Each structure stands twice: as C-alpha cells, then as structure tokens.
Amino acid sequence: MGERSVTIRDVAAAAGVSTATVSRTLDPDGSGGVSEKTRLRVFAAAAGIGYRTNLAARSLKTRSTRTVGIVAPELANNFFMDLAEGIEKELSAKGYTLLVASSDNSVEGEKKRVAMLADRMVDGIVVIPAGSRGEHLSSLHTGGIPVVLVDRLVEGTRIDAILSDNEAGARSLTAKLLEDGFRRIVFVGGDKAVSTARERMAGFKAAMKAAGIRLNRDSFRLGGMEVEDGFAHMDVILKSGRPPEALVAVNLLVHLGMERRLLARFPGRRTEGYMPVIAAFDESDYTPFLPACRYTVAQDTASMGKEAVRRILERIARRKKGGNGFQEEQFQTGNTEPQIIRLPVTILKHFQDR
Amino acid sequence: MGERSVTIRDVAAAAGVSTATVSRTLDPDGSGGVSEKTRLRVFAAAAGIGYRTNLAARSLKTRSTRTVGIVAPELANNFFMDLAEGIEKELSAKGYTLLVASSDNSVEGEKKRVAMLADRMVDGIVVIPAGSRGEHLSSLHTGGIPVVLVDRLVEGTRIDAILSDNEAGARSLTAKLLEDGFRRIVFVGGDKAVSTARERMAGFKAAMKAAGIRLNRDSFRLGGMEVEDGFAHMDVILKSGRPPEALVAVNLLVHLGMERRLLARFPGRRTEGYMPVIAAFDESDYTPFLPACRYTVAQDTASMGKEAVRRILERIARRKKGGNGFQEEQFQTGNTEPQIIRLPVTILKHFQDR
DNA sequence: CTGTTAGCGCCTTCAA
DNA sequence: TTGAAGGCGCTAACAG
Numbered sequence: 159m160g161e162r163s164v165t166i167r168d169v170a171a172a173a174g175v176s177t178a179t180v181s182r183t184l185d186p187d188g189s190g191g192v193s194e195k196t197r198l199r200v201f202a203a204a205a206g207i208g209y210r211t212n213l214a215a216r217s218l219k220t221r222s223t224r225t226v227g228i229v230a231p232e233l234a235n236n237f238f239m240d241l242a243e244g245i246e247k248e249l250s251a252k253g254y255t256l257l258v259a260s261s262d263n264s265v266e267g268e269k270k271r272v273a274m275l276a277d278r279m280v281d282g283i284v285v286i287p288a289g290s291r292g293e294h295l296s297s298l299h300t301g302g303i304p305v306v307l308v309d310r311l312v313e314g315t316r317i318d319a320i321l322s323d324n325e326a327g328a329r330s331l332t333a334k335l336l337e338d339g340f341r342r343i344v345f346v347g348g349d350k351a352v353s354t355a356r357e358r359m360a361g362f363k364a365a366m367k368a369a370g371i372r373l374n375r376d377s378f379r380l381g382g383m384e385v386e387d388g389f390a391h392m393d394v395i396l397k398s399g400r401p402p403e404a405l406v407a408v409n410l411l412v413h414l415g416m417e418r419r420l421l422a423r424f425p426g427r428r429t430e431g432y433m434p435v436i437a438a439f440d441e442s443d444y445t446p447f448l449p450a451c452r453y454t455v456a457q458d459t460a461s462m463g464k465e466a467v468r469r470i471l472e473r474i475a476r477r478k479k480g481g482n483g484f485q486e487e488q489f490q491t492g493n494t495e496p497q498i499i500r501l502p503v504t505i506l507k508h509f510q511d512r
Numbered sequence: 513m514g515e516r517s518v519t520i521r522d523v524a525a526a527a528g529v530s531t532a533t534v535s536r537t538l539d540p541d542g543s544g545g546v547s548e549k550t551r552l553r554v555f556a557a558a559a560g561i562g563y564r565t566n567l568a569a570r571s572l573k574t575r576s577t578r579t580v581g582i583v584a585p586e587l588a589n590n591f592f593m594d595l596a597e598g599i600e601k602e603l604s605a606k607g608y609t610l611l612v613a614s615s616d617n618s619v620e621g622e623k624k625r626v627a628m629l630a631d632r633m634v635d636g637i638v639v640i641p642a643g644s645r646g647e648h649l650s651s652l653h654t655g656g657i658p659v660v661l662v663d664r665l666v667e668g669t670r671i672d673a674i675l676s677d678n679e680a681g682a683r684s685l686t687a688k689l690l691e692d693g694f695r696r697i698v699f700v701g702g703d704k705a706v707s708t709a710r711e712r713m714a715g716f717k718a719a720m721k722a723a724g725i726r727l728n729r730d731s732f733r734l735g736g737m738e739v740e741d742g743f744a745h746m747d748v749i750l751k752s753g754r755p756p757e758a759l760v761a762v763n764l765l766v767h768l769g770m771e772r773r774l775l776a777r778f779p780g781r782r783t784e785g786y787m788p789v790i791a792a793f794d795e796s797d798y799t800p801f802l803p804a805c806r807y808t809v810a811q812d813t814a815s816m817g818k819e820a821v822r823r824i825l826e827r828i829a830r831r832k833k834g835g836n837g838f839q840e841e842q843f844q845t846g847n848t849e850p851q852i853i854r855l856p857v858t859i860l861k862h863f864q865d866r
Numbered sequence: 867c868t869g870t871t872a873g874c875g876c877c878t879t880c881a882a
Numbered sequence: 883t884t885g886a887a888g889g890c891g892c893t894a895a896c897a898g
Contacts, residue, residue, distance in 0.1 A: 163874095163875085165874095165875055165876080166875065166876065166877095167875085167876095175884075175885085176884065176885045176886075177875095177876080177877090177885085177886095178877080178878075178884070178885060178886080178887095179883085179884060179885075180876095181876065181877055181878080182877090182878095182883095182884090185877085191883065191884085192883070192884085193883060193884090196883085196884085210630075210631055211631065211875090211876085212572070212874085212875050212876070213631050213632055213633070214568045214569075214571035214572040214577075214633060214874085214875080214876095215568075215572050215874070215875035215876040215877090215890090216875080216876055216877075217568035217876095217890095218566070218568040218569050218572055218874090218875080218876075218877095218890050218891065218892085219875085219876050219877045219878085219889085219890055220876085220877070220890090221890085223568075232597065233587075233593040233596050233597045233600070233612070234590055234593040234594045234596075234597050235593075236588055236590065239587040239588040239589075239593055240588045242587050242588075243586065243587045243588050243614060246587070246613075246614060255613075255628055256613075257611055257612075258587070258611075258612035258613075259600075259609075259610075259612075260597060260600060274609055276564075277564055277565065277567050278567055279567070279568060385797075414797060414798075417801065418800075421800060421801065424863075443739075443768060444768075444798035444801065446772075446775060447771065447775065447798065447801045447802055447803070448801055449801070509778075517890095517891085519890090519891055519892085520891065520892065520893095521891080521892095529868075529869085530868065530869045530870075531869085531870095531891090531892080531893090532868070532869060532870075532871095532893080532894080533867085533868060533869075534892095535892065535893055535894085536867095536868085536893090536894095539893085545867060545868085546867070546868085547867060547868090550867085550868085565891090565892085566890085566891050566892070568890085568891080568892095569874090569890070569891035569892040569893090570891080570892055570893075571874095571892095572874050572875065572876090572890090572891080572892075572893095573873085573874050573891085573892050573893045573894080574874090574892085574893070574894095575874085
C-alpha cells in the first residue's frame with residue numbers, strides 16, 4: 159500500500175553488489191572489509207536513489223538502537239534540562255541520539271518511563287532519580303541494559319553515579335555566611351530520603367561545628383524540596399519571634415519558594431523590614447534578581463553530562479564486545495563497587511546591599 | 513547469543529493458541545475479534561512468562577511507532593519545555609509517547625533532528641520552528657508524515673499551526689502601558705523574519721496608533737530575540753539622551769537581557785536613577801522578581817499543547833484510515849488551507865513601585 | 867473467532 | 883573482499 163520504500167536491495171542493485179556488501183558499507187560501527195572502490199560505489203548509489211536505513215529493521219536484528227534515554231523528574235526544570243542538553247550534545251557527537259522522558263516526579267512514573275525506554279531497546283539509560291528507591295533500576299542494570307544515575311543517589315542499588323560534591327558545596331556555602339559574620343543560620347528544606355539533601359545538610363552541620371556554633375532543633379527547617387515547601391518554611395520563619403540572620407536553601411525550588419514568600423509581604427517591591435540573607439544551592443539565570451540571595455552553589459552540569467555520557471558509553475561498549483557478555487556482566491556488577499564520581503562545585507557571590 | 517527473548521510464539525504456546533491470536537489480543541488498536549475467554553488466557557500467559565512486545569519488530573511490520581516527536585529550539589528553555597511537558601501528558605493519555613529533540617536554535621539542526629525522527633518512524637512531528645523557513649518540513653508533511661507547528665509560523669509552508677494571538681496580546685500589553693499614562697514607549701527586540709516578532713510588533717503599532725501617538729524610528733529597537741540582544745538594546749537606551757518611559761520586550765529572553773543590563777548598573781541592588789517600566793511577552797516563575805517588569809503576557813501553553821496533540825493525532829488517524837491514503841493526503845494538502853489556531857493570552861500585572 | 871503463512875528490511879554466519 | 887541465504891519478532895491476509 160502506498161509507496162514502497164527504498165531498501166538495501168535497491169541500493170545493491172543500483173551499485174551492482176550484494177545486499178551484504180551494502181550492509182557492511184553502511185555499518186555504523188565501520189566493520190570494514192569493504193574495498194574503497196565498492197564503498198564509494200555503494201555510497202553513490204545510496205545517495206542517488208535516496209536510501210534511508212530502516213532503523214526498526216536494523217534494531218530487530220541487532221537488538222540495539224544507538225540511542226540512550228534519559229528520564230528526568232520533570233522537563234520544565236532548568237537544572238535537569240541543562241543536563242539533558244549537555245548530554246545530548248556529547249551523545250550526538252558520538253553518533254548516538256537521546257530520548258528524553260519525564261518521570262513526572264514519581265517513582266511510579268519513573269518505572270513506566272524506564273520500561274518504555276527498555277521496550278524501545280535504548281542501549282543505555284541515564285536516570286535523574288525521582289525518588290529514593292530504585293529496585294526497578296537495579297534489575298534493568300543487572301538484567302543487561304546499562305544505567306547511570308545523575309545528580310542523586312538511590313537506595314538499594316549498585317549503579318554508577320555522577321554527583322556534585324554536595325557536602326563540600328554546602329560546607330563552603332555555609333562558611334561564606336560565617337565569614338560574613340552571620341551566626342544564627344538556619345538550613346531550610348530537604349527530605350532525609352534524598353541523598354542530595356542529606357549530603358548538603360551534613361556539609362552545613364560540619365561548617366557550623368567547625369565554627370564552634372551549637373546546633374539545635376531550630377537550626378533546621380527540614381522537609382520538602384519543592385517551591386511550596388520553601389514558601390511554607392519561610393512563612394513560619396517570618397512569624398517566629400527571633401528570625402535567623404541567614405538561611406541556607408537546599409535547592410533552587412525551595413529557594414524560589416522562600417523568595418516568593420518574602421516578596422508576598424509587599425504590595426509593591428519595597429523591601430523594608432526583616433530581610434534575611436539567603437545562600438542557596440543551584441544557580442540559574444534568575445538568581446541574580448532574587449532579592450535575598452547572596453550566595454549560590456553552581457553545579458557543573460556540563461561536566462556532569464559529559465561524565466555521564468562517558469560512563470554509559472563505556473558500559474555499552476563493554477557489553478557489546480563481551481560477546482556473550484551476560485555472565486560476565488553479572489560478575490562485574492556483582493563484584494565491582496559502583497563508581498561514584500563527585501564533581502566540584504563553585505560558590506557564586508551575588509551582590510546585594512541590604 | 514545470550515538469553516533468548518520471550519516472543520509471541522512463547523505466549524502462543526503457553527496459552528495454547530496461535531501467534532495470530534496473541535497478536536490480535538495484544539493489538540494496541542484493539543482490533544477485536546478475540547473471544548473474552550482467550551483474551552484472558554493470552555494475557556495470563558503473557559504476564560506469566562514475562563512477555564514484552566518487541567517494538568522494533570512491530571514497527572518494521574506496521575511502519576508506525578505510536579510515537580510523536582517534538583523538536584524544540586532548545587531544551588533549557590522554560591517556555592518550550594512547558595509546552596513539551598503538556599504535550600507529553602496529553603500524548604501518553606492516548607497511548608502515545610513523546611520523543612524530545614533539540615534543534616539547537618538552527619534550521620540546520622532542525623533539519624537533522626526532523627530527519628532523525630522520521631528515520632525512527634515517528635507517526636507525527638510537532639515542531640517549534642527554529643527559523644523562518646521550512647521547506648524541509650513541507651516535504652515531510654506532504655511526503656506522508658504529519659507535522660504541526662507550534663508557537664511560530666514559517667515561510668513557504670502550508671502546515672497547521674497552533675499559535676498565541678500575538679497581535680492582540682501586544683495590543684493589550686501596550687494599552688495597559690498607555691492607560692498608566694506612559695507615552696514614550698519603545699518596542700525592543702524581534703527579528704522581522706520571525707512571525708511572532710512581526711505580529712507582536714504589529715500589535716504594538718496598532719495600540720499606539722489607536723492612542724493617537726506618532727511612531728517614528730526611535731519607537732523601535734529591533735533585532736534579535738536572545739538575551740544578549742536585550743542587553744545590547746538596553747545598553748543603547750541607557751546611553752541615549754532622552755530614554756523612554758516604558759519598554760515593550762518582544763519575548764522572555766530579550767526581557768531578561770534588558771533587566772540584566774539594568775541590574776549591571778549597580779554594584780548592589782540599589783535601583784536609584786533611571787528605571788523604565790517594562791511590559792514583556794512571556795511569564796515565568798521569575799518575572800515577579802524582575803525589577804522593571806510591570807506587565808507580562810502569559811501564553812496558554814497547556815492549551816497549545818492540547819491543541820497540538822489533537823491536531824497531530826487527527827492527522828495520524830486520517831492517514832491510517834485512508835488505506836492508500838497517499839493521493840488523498842496529497843489532494844488534501846494541496847487544496848486545504850492550513851488550519852491556524854490562535855489561542856488567547858492573558859495580561860498579568862506585576863506589582864512594583866518605582 | 868482462530869490458525870497458517872508470508873514477508874517487513876536488515877544483518878551475519880558461512881562459503882567462495 | 884564479496885555473495886547467498888536464513889532468520890530477528892511481529893502482523894495481516896487468507897482460509898477455515
């Protein structure tokens with residue numbers, strides 16, 4: 159029905175060679191074993207008749223797609239999409255393409271997306287975990303398709319991960335506030351179930367202790383990683399008797415929520431009255447405009463992406479070469495410590511004069 | 513090599529039916545023609561042995577993937593990803609999945625991405641055009657795979673498009689400024705090659721004329737749609753003898769650049785001195801914090817996404833049903849006006865008191 | 867309602 | 883270095 163598509167047979171005919179030769183010539187892995195002369199003939203013929211490889215047919219045969227998937231908690235999030243963009247650039251430089259999917263911030267969604275990607279036979283999956291558990295990832299990984307975690311760790315898995323050095327970041331961030339003379343500093347937001355939150359909290363504690371400051375329950379307003387959480391926390395802080403001088407926000411969203419609550423006090427944008435100083439994780443194009451923001455931790459998304467791609471491609475290659483690589487992979491996965499890479503972060507100062 | 517996968521044959525064997533029956537049972541289009549009893553048997557068998565459809569094989573046969581692709585100029589852009597997110601939700605509700613690709617802001621990249629999606633046999637493509645020309649889109653569209661444009665129009669195509677009512681938006685936006693008593697208003701940014709820019713400019717003109725205000729060359733600072741462009745334009749404005757009272761920014765990025773330039777005047781965030789009022793296209797989580805921003809035009813990304821999905825799915829369905837739908841499609845594409853949908857926008861007021 | 871069968875387009879031994 | 887041929891797993895006639 160309709161127009162028949164141009165196949166490898168047509169190319170073979172046009173070039174006066176066999177389909178096998180055409181296949182070898184067009185092999186993306188460049189298997190070689192084709193004379194230069196025929197190569198050229200085949201390419202010319204293919205171009206001449208407008209041949210396009212049928213990827214479905216190729217995948218059916220090879221069980222691979224030269225594709226890696228990424229599942230992010232949400233698409234409309236600059237940090238995640240920065241990452242995705244970096245990854246896609248690296249990948250396409252290596253002849254791979256990226257499939258982007260959203261887990262919609264739920265482990266359930268993550269499961270579904272990951273399954274969908276697996277069904278599509280992606281060669282590997284980069285996951286920015288939505289939750290704190292990840293059995294569904296482990297099973298994939300040991301079951302054959304390489305997985306690498308980015309940004310967050312996950313309980314109960316032994317999977318490679320590329321992370322920021324959250325603890326050191328939080329330590330430096332807090333240290334800056336201390337240098338500036340602030341003492342009553344409160345850490346805001348963060349679920350204990352989330353590795354980044356735990357690590358950042360630990361960094362905060364370490365810095366405070368190093369400065370000889372006693373921490374108590376009031377030093378933390380834990381719970382939540384979303385905008386609303388930051389808003390709610392700031393609300394409580396504003397209503398408390400003796401508000402802190404400075405605050406450390408666990409991430410971009412909580413930070414935004416806090417600033418939003420601060421802004422909500424005013425009909426206009428006047429900012430008289432209590433105005434704390436905020437030091438926050440995550441830099442964006444807009445943090446310079448947030449009135450309370452004095453310091454941010456900028457994560458190196460470009461390097462994270464690069465590293466993630468390196469790792470996943472490595473695994474994919476190993477898998478391919480391994481021939482019957484299954485047992486071998488099992489072995490490796492069983493005995494190798496998962497590689498966890500920590501990337502350094504940068505503290506940025508945002509000028510402000512309140 | 514390695515473990516053999518579970519196929520439809522295994523399911524057939526386990527359920528004691530033929531592969532054809534299994535295939536029919538599992539048909540996502542629910543072709544029917546299977547008794548309830550066998551249905552259940554097949555499902556049970558499939559689940560029992562952990563069967564997963566091999567999508568590559570299915571696609572090879574059906575030439576369809578239940579997938580639609582979207583190509584956006586960039587991933588790290590809230591407006592585009594808002595759209596993508598909405599589209600993906602609609603789509604997955606209909607049993608389709610979304611493939612996200614980035615054209616990296618170039619027509620060249622757009623061509624490549626679109627070709628890649630076509631090679632992957634996506635059933636349809638949603639394009640947020642990167643440039644002003646789109647022959648590569650037309651050829652796809654008439655060649656068989658449905659395309660729908662979102663956000664922007666493109667020259668030399670007859671393709672359905674879902675757009676915001678840019679002209680009306682710009683008119684209302686400008687009218688607000690006029691109501692507030694501003695007279696010396698300048699329109700900033702916008703390439704004449706880009707449909708949104710042209711339409712917004714037209715709306716601005718219309719509103720100004722309606723208010724009896726004479727426009728001259730100084731009423732526009734055209735050129736560019738990026739952050740740097742906004743920055744540069746604002747730079748010139750600041751250095752000009754008699755700066756305007758209010759500005760209309762053509763989009764989010766130009767707006768951001770303008771605010772950035774304004775901010776750059778100060779070591780801290782003090783904002784004394786000249787401070788224009790800005791009315792800008794595009795609302796985001798952060799616009800409330802931009803100091804010069806008084807009004808924004810919020811586009812209805814949710815509806816745009818919904819509409820885009822409706823349209824593309826419609827086309828896909830028509831194509832399928834059409835049997836030998838090729839000529840018919842040709843006919844339609846040739847004779848039908850492309851459907852252009854304009855969605856209403858909302859003007860938001862951001863309080864500020866400068 | 868169900869089964870038989872012939873490919874979809876490609877890759878990959880195996881032999882030449 | 884090249885060619886011939888047998889599937890990869892699934893669907894869609896066509897029979898029954």
